[in-house]
Amino acid sequence: MFWWGHFFSATLHLQGDHLEKHREVIEKNMSRLLDQNCFIGIGSTPWEYHYGKDNYAPLSSEHLSHIRHCEFLKLSQKYELNNWQKVPHDVLQFYELLMGVLED
Numbered sequence: 001m002f003w004w005g006h007f008f009s010a011t012l013h014l015q016g017d018h019l020e021k022h023r024e025v026i027e028k029n030m031s032r033l034l035d036q037n038c039f040i041g042i043g044s045t046p047w048e049y050h051y052g053k054d055n056y057a058p059l060s061s062e063h064l065s066h067i068r069h070c071e072f073l074k075l076s077q078k079y080e081l082n083n084w085q086k087v088p089h090d091v092l093q094f095y096e097l098l099m100g101v102l103e104d
Contacts, residue, residue, distance in 0.1 A: 001049060008079040010091045012098050013046060015072040022102055027067055029101040033059055033075065036097060040066065041074030051078055 001009045014022060040063050043055035050056075056076060057063070067073060077094045079087045 003049065005081075007051075007081060008084070008087050008091075009049065009051075009076055010079075010094050011041075011049070011074055011076040013041075013072065013074050015046060019070075019073055023067065023073075025104050026073070026101060027064060029103075030059075030061070030064060030067065032097065032101050034061065036094075037077055038094075039076045039078065041072070041076065042066065046072040046074060 001011065003009070036059075038059040039051065039056040040059045041055065042057050042063075048055050056074075056078075059075070075098065077090070079090055083090075
């Protein structure tokens, strides 16, 4: 996503059947996402993408309970505009990391 004048971001958004299908394996593999500059959506709606403290938080092991009980799950990385040349490479690396987390 490109939020004009603010930042780029890459987000995995799971909800409903797709979240239920992957929730257990995400819990199991969550440690792979720690220390990877990953954010977790903690807001009340899945349709907000700002990185305010009420919407995204740096992912930590303390979010395991949130993952277990949330109605929607958003895992995201934020990329600053001044590094726009690296965004394609960094986004690809993040999605490869996420695909590894989703594997059983």
